[in-house]
Amino acid sequence: MSTEIYLIRHTTPDVEKGTCYGQADLDVTESFLSEAARIKEHLPAHIQNVYSSPLQRCSKLAQHLFPSHSISFHDELKEINCGEWELKKWDDLPKEVVMPWMNDFVNVRIPGGESYLDLLARTTAIFEKIVAQKEHAAIVSHGGVLRSILSHLTNTALIESFNVFKLQYGCVVKLSLKDDQFIHEILHNIQSTSEQHKPSFK
DSSP states (O other): OOOEEEEEEOOOBSOOTTBOOSSSOOOBOTTHHHHHHHHHTTOOTTOOEEEEOSSHHHHHHHHHHOTTSOEEEOGGGSOOOOGGGTTSBGGGSOHHHHHHHHHOTTTSOOTTSOOHHHHHHHHHHHHHHHHHTOSOEEEEEOHHHHHHHHHHHHTOOGGGHHHHOOOOTTOEEEEEEETTEEEEEEEEOOOOSOOOOSOTTO
């Protein structure tokens, strides 16, 4: 059997819509168990190792889905660092402050935080280490992290990644290694909650 890696996004976080969040350690909503049950339906029994962001919206899911595994937690699998904007309302951020990032979020860093390129660099580095183990693995992480990995594997321009990879809370993406290349298959991706990750004026 070829190497398989399952990318799993955390369930719905307990945060008000319109709030900017990245590495804030948000809890999950009361729909956690039902969302996790739907995720579990798409996971095989042969997963050997599990890697997760240490933030609780991921760690809780990883431990729930894989109770018999020893979970490996890695800071590199955290969501993008939103720096000074963390937990502020998108629409409360001054337009002159947020627009440079909105116009070029790939290269421009959030004040006190990261750019999309920063996120890509650390997530692809840990991903390549996981791939090198040649094992069947699961990665429980965040939308930005999973989108970065998929962009890396498909040579998708980062600026286009949000349109190309519409990853909902609780999504499951299967990666299969064939002829030294990963192919991806979206197994589960149901929109249950609308998201807002930018100001409403943009």
